[in-house]
Amino acid sequence: MMKDPLASYPGYVLRRAAHAAGAELTMRLEPLGLRQSDVSMLILIEANPGITASALGRMLDIQRANMVPILKRMEDADLIVREAIDGKSMGLEVTRAGLARLADARAVIDQFENELLERVPAEHRHHLLPALNALWR
């Protein structure tokens, strides 16, 4: 058997756990034709109607320039619309069709998040979210 000294490094295990979870969620969203970033954006736009692409990108840590093709694809898929706020900014809204897809995605995600937490032994379970939030913010 191979030795794995990396298992004791929190940073490494964090990366592996995130990758494993991310790959699984991507697989589960695939039948819906949605990517993780799509769902994140739909959730944030629904919670903040009229948000601009720049502000959305700042929340998700995605560069302005990289938002363009993503939002264009979502607009082409009739998931969101862009409406002029003023001559410079565009406000984002979730379409009716987008809300329906979002409802499906939420069912997938809620199930996924529940399963994720169930894998964590009970004595550690409620420490996960606050610990991770402390690492991120």
Place this chain on the structure above:
Amino acid sequence: MMKDPLASYPGYVLRRAAHAAGAELTMRLEPLGLRQSDVSMLILIEANPGITASALGRMLDIQRANMVPILKRMEDADLIVREAIDGKSMGLEVTRAGLARLADARAVIDQFENELLERVPAEHRHHLLPALNALWR
């Protein structure tokens, strides 16, 4: 202020925490001319001398095909050597220069991992690693 409903999703926070930590470690390793994968490989090769590229890839969840350019770069940088085990397999070893670089990298990583854990409130701290390991394995 914008609403952020994503903050309550463990999977999302996991991804953000891993990305933030990864970006920071990458920055700290950059002066050493090493990437995270380089250091992971050096650690694993040192712990398992003579390991093959395929076995190393399986441990790190990196495809065989993607190991080729990585190992070639590390060999060109005189961090590792490949020695024939038989007519098919090559055993990997860390060079003397590789060991020196690995020592520098370990100092960076140990400091980084300590700081990472210090950011987690004490009551959650020792739950992080077991919780993450449960998600991954």
Place this chain on the structure above:
DNA sequence: TATTGTTATACTCTATAACTATA
């Protein structure tokens, strides 16, 4: 002067298929 949206571009990481040679 700072910000928004945009185009173009490049680099890294990752995934797949196919091939050769050997165990």
Place this chain on the structure above:
DNA sequence: TATAGTTATAGAGTATAACAATA
């Protein structure tokens, strides 16, 4: 028959620079 190493290639995600138009 399964495995190791390799090549080629394509798709994501991400990062930077630059520009026009507007706040």
